[in-house]
Amino acid sequence: xxxxxxxxxxxIILVLIVSLAGCKDDGKRRKALAEAAQARAEIVKLKAxxxxxxxxxxYLNEKLVTANLAKDKIQIQLxxxxxDSNATTTDVEDVQQENDKLKTLLAEQIKKTGExxxxxxxxxxxxxxxQARIEQQKAAEQPKPTEPNQIDK
Numbered sequence: 001x002x003x004x005x006x007x008x009x010x011x012i013i014l015v016l017i018v019s020l021a022g023c024k025d026d027g028k029r030r031k032a033l034a035e036a037a038q039a040r041a042e043i044v045k046l047k048a049x050x051x052x053x054x055x056x057x058x059y060l061n062e063k064l065v066t067a068n069l070a071k072d073k074i075q076i077q078l079x080x081x082x083x084d085s086n087a088t089t090t091d092v093e094d095v096q097q098e099n100d101k102l103k104t105l106l107a108e109q110i111k112k113t114g115e116x117x118x119x120x121x122x123x124x125x126x127x128x129x130x131q132a133r134i135e136q137q138k139a140a141e142q143p144k145p146t147e148p149n150q151i152d153k
């Protein structure tokens with residue numbers, strides 16, 4: 001855009017210079033020279049604007065590079081976070097499976113413990129019954145105080 005305006009201004013200056021060569025009137029010549037000087041000033045101004053715009057473009061390109069580097073870094077971090085999240089999810093699933101296995105084992109152990117407690121209670125009852133029989137037999141085998149012992153005779 002700025003280059004197009006520069007070219008147009010140069011063409012105007014050339015036309016003015018060519019018209020000056022054939023111009024015999026001092027007023028027209030002065031006017032043409034003034035317009036040429038104004039066109040030159042505009043060219044200088046456009047060159048300064050072009051330099052400023054190039055500087056701004058360079059600055060913005062640097063900012064763009066910095067922004068792209070930051071974006072790339074963030075994308076790497078995001079990918080790492082996703083990978084960590086997936087690993088954590090897998091770990092959680094593994095822990096859940098292990099937890100389920102342990103719950104099953106615990107339920108089995110509780111059932112076996114209940115069965116063993118029943119067996120222990122049954123054995124205690126049998127032992128108590130046997131002890132009672134032993135006591136009865138001991139009592140039956142002991143000589144009665146009213147009967148004389150054969151040793152005493």
